[in-house]
């Protein structure tokens with residue numbers, strides 16, 4: 001790694017899956033506000049539904065998701081009961097019905113039995129219009145996938161499945177508390193393809209204990225040998241003050257900033273050599289995949305699922321901690337499962353906090369998203385140079401070291417600097433010095 005870039009790799013920056021980012025949400029947005037926003041949606045608005053399952057069979061030590069281990073069936077049954085009621089409440093409040101996307105995340109959606117999954121999918125079908133449904137995606141843990149799950153997914157119209165793979169090296173797996181042999185992943189892939197689900201995506205991770213350039217290269221090569229359509233490559237975010245289970249990992253075995261950069265670079269090289277093209281800065285896809293086509297045509301978008309090929313008019317989050325994105329702003333559910341369930345079962349919505357968007361928020365959000373999706377933008381389209389004098393001054397040190405090129409009103413992030421794109425975007429974040437938010441490393 002170029003030594004002059006090291007100081008940038010050590011800096012932290014938000015992931016910008018939303019703007020303003022979640023640490024800047026406040027309690028002014030409650031269930032009544034969210035219900036009003038849902039009621040104000042245009043009748044023909046396209047909807048994306050996100051369903052958050054908060055449980056996993058066991059916890060991986062690196063996990064930064066909002067998830068808990070479920071040792072018994074009872075909490076899962078109670079979660080499903082409340083989720084069905086929440087679907088009713090949201091459907092009653094929303095003025096729009098047309099769903100174009102459904103995404104099941106977590107936690108582990110396939111901790112739900114196939115029968116429960118089918119019951120929830122049926123309920124969505126009863127309460128919303130799924131006639132225009134284009135994308136129906138489920139995140140799974142390959143270790144607990146069964147043939148019956150794959151068949152239930154296919155019967156519900158699921159057409160994309162993401163598999164948590166992370167790393168295939170045995171020593172790394174021991175270091176992160178997630179033992180998942182390659183054969184387990186291969187078997188899950190076979191079951192899904194047998195059920196007719198071809199669009200598969202693998203999640204890989206760098207920055208984990210004991211990873212080396214050789215080990216991540218081997219992981220990527222073995223994973224690519226199964227020919228998924230996409231890869232998402234995430235940098236492990238070590239935030240033990242926030243996710244205390246991360247204290248189980250050996251901090252001394254974690255790679256430093258320069259090593260993290262090299263691991264990410266090795267994954268990029270290996271996946272590109274296997275025929276995948278880079279999407280944004282952390283997704284990879286086969287050139288004929290819809291997200292690769294969208295990226296080529298300048299149609300990439302970014303939301304809580306990372307880089308995506310389409311952006312419906314509203315994203316409605318269901319389940320504990322789920323975040324909705326409506327034209328008026330963001331609304332986040334109670335994160336604690338018991339509090340979420342109590343709010344739903346006592347007759348209301350479970351909104352805990354959120355952010356009503358100002359005109360400046362909407363403006364800066366569009367600018368930041370275009371910068372992260374296209375790696376270039378023309379400030380003339382966002383009000384001109386004068387409006388961003390302070391931001392341009394902030395970019396000067398990044399420009400000096402080649403992370404960004406500023407030519408008049410045109411801002412370009414060179415290909416080699418894409419891993420640092422979030423630092424460039426941060427210069428346009430009006431909230432960056434507000435509050436005590438702590439973010440993950442830029443690389």
Ligand code: SF4
Nearest residue numbers: 056059060063065107
């Ligand atoms: S990484 Fe996935 S399977 Fe592991 S604890 Fe987190 S949500 Fe659950």
